[in-house]
Amino acid sequence: MRARDSYAEPYRIKMVEPIRLKDRATREELIKEAHYNIFNLKAEDIYIDLLTDSGTSAMSANQWAGMMLGDESYAGSRNFFNLQAALQDIFGYQYVVPTHQGRAAENILMSMFVDKNQKVPGNMHFDTTEGHIRLREAQPLNLVIDEGLKSGSDHLFKGNIDLDRLEDELQNNPVSKLPLIIITATCNNNGGQPVAMDNLRAASELARKYNRPLFIDAARYAENCYFVKQRDPAYRDKSIRDIAREMFSYADGCTMSSKKDALVNIGGFLAFKNNEEWYEKAVQIQICYEGFRTYGGLAGRDLEAIARGLYEGTEEEYLEDRIGQVSYLGHRLLDLGVPIVTPVGGHGVFVDALKFLPHLPQSYFPAQSLTVELYREAGIRSVELGACAFGYTDPETGREVFPAQELVRLTVPRRVYTDRHMDLVVKAFEAIAGRKENIRGLEITYQAEILRHFTARFRLREQ
Numbered sequence: 001m002r003a004r005d006s007y008a009e010p011y012r013i014k015m016v017e018p019i020r021l022k023d024r025a026t027r028e029e030l031i032k033e034a035h036y037n038i039f040n041l042k043a044e045d046i047y048i049d050l051l052t053d054s055g056t057s058a059m060s061a062n063q064w065a066g067m068m069l070g071d072e073s074y075a076g077s078r079n080f081f082n083l084q085a086a087l088q089d090i091f092g093y094q095y096v097v098p099t100h101q102g103r104a105a106e107n108i109l110m111s112m113f114v115d116k117n118q119k120v121p122g123n124m125h126f127d128t129t130e131g132h133i134r135l136r137e138a139q140p141l142n143l144v145i146d147e148g149l150k151s152g153s154d155h156l157f158k159g160n161i162d163l164d165r166l167e168d169e170l171q172n173n174p175v176s177k178l179p180l181i182i183i184t185a186t187c188n189n190n191g192g193q194p195v196a197m198d199n200l201r202a203a204s205e206l207a208r209k210y211n212r213p214l215f216i217d218a219a220r221y222a223e224n225c226y227f228v229k230q231r232d233p234a235y236r237d238k239s240i241r242d243i244a245r246e247m248f249s250y251a252d253g254c255t256m257s258s259k260k261d262a263l264v265n266i267g268g269f270l271a272f273k274n275n276e277e278w279y280e281k282a283v284q285i286q287i288c289y290e291g292f293r294t295y296g297g298l299a300g301r302d303l304e305a306i307a308r309g310l311y312e313g314t315e316e317e318y319l320e321d322r323i324g325q326v327s328y329l330g331h332r333l334l335d336l337g338v339p340i341v342t343p344v345g346g347h348g349v350f351v352d353a354l355k356f357l358p359h360l361p362q363s364y365f366p367a368q369s370l371t372v373e374l375y376r377e378a379g380i381r382s383v384e385l386g387a388c389a390f391g392y393t394d395p396e397t398g399r400e401v402f403p404a405q406e407l408v409r410l411t412v413p414r415r416v417y418t419d420r421h422m423d424l425v426v427k428a429f430e431a432i433a434g435r436k437e438n439i440r441g442l443e444i445t446y447q448a449e450i451l452r453h454f455t456a457r458f459r460l461r462e463q
């Protein structure tokens with residue numbers, strides 16, 4: 001990768017959206033009114049929004065031009081065929097089932113394959129994927145390698161699945177107990193960490209040996225391909241498109257939230273390599289939940305933006321700048337001594353809140369406390385991926401069950417902020433680091449039964 005200061009963004013800005021920093025007293029008031037949960041803040045009250053990279057990309061002039069060519073016919077829209085052609089070209093997949101977003105594609109996939117009391121192994125399922133598995137009273141199995149859960153480990157492919165454990169599961173469970181495998185690339189939950197091509201190839205061989213389908217959660221597949229090119233010498237001279245082709249050749253299909261690497265604000269799809277029977281089955285479910293096969297819950301213009309975005313998302317200059325910006329933020333924080341997940345991932349910097357705020361036990365929601373502090377300090381919105389999002393109150397014992405990691409994600413939207421915005425994030429950490437012992441923990445005053453992080457309310461604990 002070239003040094004960040006040897007090149008500039010490979011685009012110029014044509015349209016701007018004003019953002020404003022509210023004064024500190026107002027921010028203090030707003031976060032209190034939001035019950036110390038950043039999901040309850042209004043977007044207009046935020047200065048730099050690092051909540052998510054999902055659906056927050058800036059589209060290109062080419063994508064906007066494509067929007068004007070939206071063919072809104074109920075059946076047979078030309079934009080569907082453009083999307084299908086992009087899938088065939090980039091992924092090498094024959095069949096595409098558009099959906100309104102990624103989780104809808106997961107819904108169709110799980111309806112087709114998953115039933116009560118089954119297990120679905122993967123490296124680390126995203127929470128919507130887990131949700132769809134659990135909805136069917138089946139069990140998600142996260143078999144990421146041990147290194148993948150150590151924030152300080154510098155393993156280059158921390159998204160890899162543990163092949164021994166996968167084989168063990170495949171050997172000990174018939175198809176009726178374990179119907180498919182899903183690999184998420186990059187792996188969101190542990191820091192946007194990539195899956196190695198060798199690992200995917202080996203998982204694919206196991207899938208074939210034991211006769212189970214393998215699917216890729218392709219939300220951030222292009223970022224994964226970029227890491228393969230950077231970190232595996234065998235791929236140094238290959239193009240991102242060639243790497244993507246090889247990666248998808250190892251699976252039988254994929255789900256994709258287009259809101260990430262397809263650089264659009266809404267949309268998703270399920271795709272199959274060549275199994276027509278699966279495709280026809282998927283279309284039956286798609287019609288009930290999403291819409292006719294050539295629009296699947298999206299406007300024709302949205303399909304066009306995805307088709308064009310898929311190409312842009314695999315351009316090398318774009319990826320170098322995108323991953324380079326996330327890496328820039330991560331390395332500046334490391335220089336400050338902020339403990340983050342390393343190597344820096346693809347879509348954001350993940351701060352280890354237990355290490356950054358060692359005076360707060362996990363029961364005091366340290367990652368949530370840090371998200372609150374970033375807003376109070378600088379109007380920055382980040383997101384907690386720790387005790388609130390992934391922990392829960394055990395209904396039998398009434399005790400809190402904590403996840404292995406307690407992270408704050410600084411998620412960088414694509415083509416939206418400049419490095420100067422990143423510098424302000426670093427400055428905020430610098431200010432907070434100087435007085436971090438004074439940061440107070442939180443306690444929950446209200447929580448929903450599932451996905452509690454979206455609506456939970458907190459109060460500040462006494463020191």
Ligand code: P61
Pocket residue numbers: 051052053054101102103104126127128129184188217219220257258259267268451
């Ligand atoms: C995110 F807190 N991700 O990272 P959909 N697979 C993968 C994803 O990262 C993903 C989806 C599938 C989001 C949005 C988000 O509880 C939450 O298009 C690897 O959002 O349906 C989404 O794709 C689902 C954040 C979603 C959350 C659910 O910010």
